Amino acid sequence: MKEIILNNGVTIPSIGYGTYKTTDGSSYFNILDAIDVGYRHLDTAKVYNNEEEVGMAVRKSRIPRKDFFITSKLDRKCLGYESAKYEFNKSLERLQMDYIDLYLLHWPRTDYGKEGFDDWKEQDIGAWKALEELYHEGKVRAIGVSNFLPHHLENLMNYANVIPCINQLELHPGYLQIEAVEYSKKLGIALEAWSPMGRARLLKNETIVNMAKKYGISPAVLCLAFCLQMQFIILPKSSNKERMIENLSALGTIISPEDMNTLISMPQSGWSGEHPDKKRVRLESALV
Numbered sequence: 116m117k118e119i120i121l122n123n124g125v126t127i128p129s130i131g132y133g134t135y136k137t138t139d140g141s142s143y144f145n146i147l148d149a150i151d152v153g154y155r156h157l158d159t160a161k162v163y164n165n166e167e168e169v170g171m172a173v174r175k176s177r178i179p180r181k182d183f184f185i186t187s188k189l190d191r192k193c194l195g196y197e198s199a200k201y202e203f204n205k206s207l208e209r210l211q212m213d214y215i216d217l218y219l220l221h222w223p224r225t226d227y228g229k230e231g232f233d234d235w236k237e238q239d240i241g242a243w244k245a246l247e248e249l250y251h252e253g254k255v256r257a258i259g260v261s262n263f264l265p266h267h268l269e270n271l272m273n274y275a276n277v278i279p280c281i282n283q284l285e286l287h288p289g290y291l292q293i294e295a296v297e298y299s300k301k302l303g304i305a306l307e308a309w310s311p312m313g314r315a316r317l318l319k320n321e322t323i324v325n326m327a328k329k330y331g332i333s334p335a336v337l338c339l340a341f342c343l344q345m346q347f348i349i350l351p352k353s354s355n356k357e358r359m360i361e362n363l364s365a366l367g368t369i370i371s372p373e374d375m376n377t378l379i380s381m382p383q384s385g386w387s388g389e390h391p392d393k394k395r396v397r398l399e400s401a402l403v
């Protein structure tokens with residue numbers, strides 16, 4: 116498996132198995148299948164309600180813990196210093212592990228502007244300070260963020276001593292979040308793509324279907340290969356063992372520069388396009 120070196124020297128497999136809502140609801144067996152076909156990078160979160168299953172599957176595999184790369188995330192309802200420390204330890208307990216490879220702030224504090232949400236900057240920073248301490252204590256090998264737009268990163272960077280290793284965003288040909296991607300890259304933050312197939316929506320897209328035919332691959336593999344070529348770490352999820360295997364084959368496809376341009380130029384819309392902060396940013400830019 117190809118690996119990427121993060122800004123703190125830690126390596127991460129470029130394909131991870133995404134465990135959010137595996138479609139038939141049996142995460143434990145899906146995760147066992149994923150491990151069986153070769154995935155060693157598993158992406159979970161408190162809100163996915165399957166950290167226990169991830170831990171159980173890793174132990175059941177009898178593969179040494181050090182051969183896995185495990186990511187979990189702090190629930191956005193639990194930001195702030197004390198809460199972040201408490202929740203991190205709860206994740207360790209649920210996973211039954213003594214360290215996590217990568218721990219992310221799952222979402223920035225959103226909904227600010229609403230009553231009771233005017234402390235977003237302090238809440239994000241408090242949680243980040245907790246993650247920095249956990250990192251220095253060796254309980255987590257790398258720390259990062261998810262769904263952070265440039266203004267969230269800017270706020271964090273005003274106070275951070277440790278630069279996030281990762282920003283995990285919704286990223287696929289139909290949604291490239293260029294501003295957030297460019298801002299992250301400038302800071303040396305690697306990008307991870309959640310829903311790299313646009314939650315299967317892109318698999319019926321005419322441009323993607325026709326281009327996939329030309330390469331003799333499936334639309335799914337085309338989307339994944341595109342993301343890998345953009346240097347994104349990808350987190351495809353599937354509850355089907357054949358498709359799990361198929362998704363790993365994306366590393367073998369090279370897309371021509373012309374076709375990359377066609378994919379980059381596709382109309383943009385994403386599930387997180389209605390990120391509450393994004394509306395605010397649009398509104399603010401309209402006012403300037």
Ligand code: A2P
Pocket residue numbers: 133137138309310311312313314315318333335336350351352353354355358359361362
């Ligand atoms: P299934 O679990 O039945 O395989 P995303 O990761 O972009 O959110 O997309 C996940 C969706 O894509 C799931 O519904 C999954 O369904 C489907 N999927 C995953 N891999 C493939 C594939 N290789 N071919 C077709 N559909 C896939």
